[in-house]
Amino acid sequence: MGQTVGQRVGQTPAGMPAAEIRRRFLRFFERHGHTIVPSSSLIPKDDPTLLFTNAGMVQFKDVFTGKEKVPYKRATTAQKCMRAGGKHNDLENVGKTARHHTFFEMLGNFSFGDYFKRDAIHFAWTFLTEELGLPKERLWATIYREDDEAFQLWQEVTGIPASRIVRLGEKDNFWAMGDTGPCGPCSEIVYDRGEEFRCEAETCAIGACDCDRWLEIWNLVFMQFNRDETGRMEPLPRPSIDTGMGLERIASVMQGVASNFDTDLFRPLIRAVEELTGRRYEEGEPGFPFRVIADHARACTFLIAEGVLPSNEGRGHVLRRILRRAVRFGRILGIQEPFLYRLVDTVGEVMGGAYPEVRQRADYVARVIRGEEERFFRTLDQGMAILAEVIERARARGDGVIRGEEAFVLYDTYGFPLDLTVDAAEEAGLRVDREGFEQAMAVQRQRARAAREVAEGWDPGSPLALALADEPATVFTGYERLEDEGTVRLLVRGDQPVERARAGEEVGVVLDRTPFYAERGGQVGDTGWLEAPGARLEVLDTQPLPGGRFLHKARVVEGTVTVGDRVQGRVDAARRAAIMRNHTATHLLHAALKRVLGDHVNQAGSLVAPDRLRFDFTHFEAPTPDQLRAIEDEINGVILAGVPVRWYWTSLEEALEAGAMALFGEKYGREVRVVQIGDYSLELCGGTHVASTSDIGLFKFTAEGSVAAGVRRVEAVTGWSSLEYLRQREAVLQRLAGTLRVPVDDLPERLEALVEAHRDLERQLRQLRGRLARQAADGLLAEAPVAAGVRVIVGELPVDDAEVLRETADYLRQRAGEAAVLLGARSGDRALLVAAITPGAQQRGLHAGRLVGDVARRVGGGGGGRPDLAQAGGREPGRLAEALDYGRRLWLEQLGAGVAAGGQV
Known part of the structure; x- marks a missing residue:
């Protein structure tokens, strides 16, 4: 299946469009009893081990292990994937090869204990040879070296000769979910692109080289074993199938082009870069920057559309790195101003049919990208000035080396990329100590890891953890009542369990049931009293413990409390009411922000306290005063309407189908609590709320500002706190009016006059100082x-x-x-x-x-x-x-x- 240069770099690739391949794949498997499951998010749900969804099976991981039940045994997907961080990082290879990407699509079919090897091979062969019409003589299969069953099945099912079935080792053809758990052999389908693509190796063959002739297009994983801690493998009772075929790769085959970047998935983006630069794309090294920009434009668009924002850690750091890498390659092509944001619409044109979110959120995505580009250009200007000083110091030392710690300070403090430091060093006849840079980076990572462990750590071997091992979850009754009786299951001083606590001592109390809310979801813990015959404890805070237990941090005011005592818990009702007002107000605030600023707004953090609320949200610029007033008006309008607030339990799937907002990164169980405020707000939430919006009283902003790139913070008060806030402001106005001896209404004009008079005096004083200075200077x-x-x-x-x-x-x-x-x-x-x-x-x-x-x-x-x-x-x-x-x-x-x-x- 050779091609001419014109075919490879032409304006419109011939052959089947990628969108048609995707459509045919899903419909083919639907006809064969598979349920079409929508692509899951690029952000894996409830999986802290992954930065991004990197394969089609990620959303089915719990289904394969038996933790999750689904109403189907066969599924098929076109899955959005990202490999640009953590163990799965293809970033540095992007643009250098014909097939490496950060963002890509994985077509897959899955069997959960239903069909196995024979059917998986049959489906794949039939789709490729009949649905897509690929020549059978161009298809090869690889198998795990010990998988004789697959060796026989490939010949029986497809008629492929044994000479085109290649046995490979564990590295290439054995798959495992982790060190333990489900695993099994796999079988890859390889497309022979012909002699013109062969490499210069003496033996150009599958397993012997890694050249462009042998293109792996589909991987069939036969999940048939479970590996235990000792490495022993036992057959699974219900073997399963997990397959993955890269859309970009199969599109290159179907369109007869030499590279994924020459398919219709990338050519429109490359043409757009040609228009921006006025330069023509060429294959090979000259086209490298074009390919990087095209790939990274897709990745940035999809990540931001899913709520990821540029930052200095985690997923946001990966996004920032991808985005800035694209900008750097734009500079190589001569672009000296923000440009990447202008490719967002092109991504939408190519991908929006399958993934409507990239079209629906295009304006928001473009604004985020442009803001980050502008920040990066400022960083480059600042970094170049600092780099000039570093180069001068290196020259003065005479050793010809920019030290690793100097390069790291440029990277870590000023955001200046290492590769730009290396380029500048080479131009100055110097080199960069990369090893020293990596050492400094490792030290920083170690510090960050240690800080996370201190902040998040829970030692499973501590005396407290061991004492809690057999304790059931605390039953929370605080939704229905503010007083309830419970039994003391555990008393803790520090992290040591104790049998009793006496007057004057502070102690942690674990009850079997409690009306006290434990801090979570931004809502602070309840306070109040615990009373037993002959003992009284003041509850200072309530905190969650692993396994659903609640820890009441208390001070024994009188008497002695002992493990096993029955206690009466009484929540501070006035404080709880204030907290509920603020928590319901945050839901109204979240909805109002989306209505006024745009649907791209998402919660990024919150604090719900008795005296105030704080709400962080994703937005690319400071809201204007008019927008803040409009948000206040929205919220207070709902408050004055006295809209009923109700809550109910349902399945996560039903809640999401009903349109309930789920917080990004939050972990939810199969059953969730939904809080509904009329037709205005529907959110998943485990917090406590008022019965009617009229109970909130009044909502008033007290502060607004930035907390990170793309994240804003507002603070507000409600109820009695809003009245106190207004009284304080009124007192300030009265004091000013008394000092200036004018009515409050006349304060603006009086202050403006005073400010102007002050400016005039400053001008006169400045002129006088200047004359005196010139006299002394003479x-x-x-x-x-x-x-x-x-x-x-x-x-x-x-x-x-x-x-x-x-x-x-x-x-x-x-x-x-x-x-x-x-x-x-x-x-x-x-x-x-x-x-x-x-x-x-x-x-x-x-x-x-x-x-x-x-x-x-x-x-x-x-x-x-x-x-x-x-x-x-x-x-x-x-x-x-x-x-x-x-x-x-x-x-x-x-x-x-x-x-x-x-x-x-």
Whole structure:
């Protein structure tokens, strides 16, 4: 199946479109009893072991292990996948090969204990040869070396000769879900692209080389064993099938092109890059940047459409790395401004039919990408300035090396990519200590890992964990009542279980049932009282423990409490009511943000306390004052309407089908609690809420700001707290009105007048300071020595303003002919310095930036700047006269003169 150059790089690939391949695949397996299951998110649900969904089987992992039941035994999917982080990282190979990608699609069919090897081979062979019409003589099969069953089945089912069935080892043809658990042999279908694609190896064959001739298009995994901790494998009672075929690869075969990047999945993107750059795409090395940008544009679009935002950790870090890598390759093509965001619509045109979200959220995705591009361009500008200093230091050392820790600071502190540091170093005739960089990176990762372990750690071998091992989950009754009776199951001091606690001691209490809400989902824990005959405890907080247990952090106020005691729990009702007002308000806030700012808004964190609420959400810019007012109006309108708030339990599937909002990254069970506020809000939530929105009283914003790139934070108050907030603001206004002796309504005009009068006085004072400074400067000019035709003017001025000092230096520079000016001043506990020189002085070797830096060190500071103008400061103004004298002598020495008192030297 050869092709001409015109076919490979032409505008429209011939053959079957990728969308048609995807459609035929799903319909083929549907006809053969498979349920078409929609692609799951790129963010794996309830799987902390994976950054991204990297294969079609990820969403079925619990089905294969038996943890989850589904109403079908056969399934087929077209699954969105990402391999750009963690163990599965193809990032550095993208664009270099014909088939590596960050984002890609995996076509798959699955059997959960239904059919096995024979049918899996039959389905794959039939689809490829009959549905797609691939020539049988071009298809080969690989099998696990010990899988004689598969060897026989391939010949029986397909008629493929034994000479085209290749046995390979465990590395290539044995699959495992992990070190333990389901595993089994696999069989790959390989397409022979012909002699023209063969490599230069003496033996060009499957298993002997890895050239472009032998294209693996489909992997059939035969899940038939369970491996235990000892490595022993036992047959599974219900063997299963998991297959995966890359859409991009099969599209390259069906469209007769040499590379995935020449298919209709990528050619529109490459053409768009051609239009942006005015340069023509070519195969091989010249086309490398085009391929990287096309691939990364898809990955960024899909990740952001799913709620991932650029950040410095986790999935956001991978997104940022992909996005910035694309921008760097854009610079290689001559693009010096944000451009990647302009490819989002093209991604939507190509992929939107199968994945509507990339079209529906295109505007949002483009704005996020553009914002990150603009930040990165600023980072590059800043990083280049810092890098120039690093290069100068390396040259001064004379070892020809940029140290690893220096490159790491550029990367970690300034976000400057290592490869750009390497490129700049090579241009300067230097090299980068990559090993030192990796060591610094490893130290940082270790610190981050240790911090996470401290923050999240739960030692399963601790005395507390062992004591809880046989304890059932605490029964929470706080949705229905604020008082309930329970039995003390465990008392804990520190992490040590104890039998009893006496008056004055603080202790953790685990009950079999409780009305106290344990902190989770952003809602703080309840406080209140625990009472038993002869004992009384004040509950200071309630926290969750693993396994659904609640820990009441309490202080024994009187008497003694013992394990086994029956206690009456009473939640602080007023505090709980305030918390419920704020929690219901966060649901209204979430819905209102989506209505006013856009559906892209998602919750990114929250705090629900009795006195306030805090809500973090994804958004690419600060809401305007008008938008914040509109959000407040939305929420207060629902509050005034007195909309009933109800909650109910249902299955996760039914809740999501009903349109309930689920929080990104939150782990949910099969049964979930849904909180519904009329037609306005529907969310999954385990928190406590008011019965009617009218119970909230009033919603008022108190603060808004940024907490991270693409994440905003608002704070607000409700109920009595909102009344207190308004009273405080009213008191401030009354105080201002009393001080200014005007009615509150006249405050704006009065303050504006005062501000204008103050500005006028500042202008007059500035002019006066300038005149005084120039008078003092004239005195310095009259006494200044001249060396080599340059007047050296140095002295202290009676000013405390850096700008006036700089203006005076300019004044002297203009009056003195060829001059070198160094002025100092004192401002509180700071010394101010400025140096300025004329072109003639600069030609004689003087440098304002270097001199002012040296002088500043004499007053306990630092600074620098341009050769002709620079300023600095220090913490020791008492040494200013000494420092200025040092600067005068330094300049005179550089001009080749001794020091004389005034006039000619």
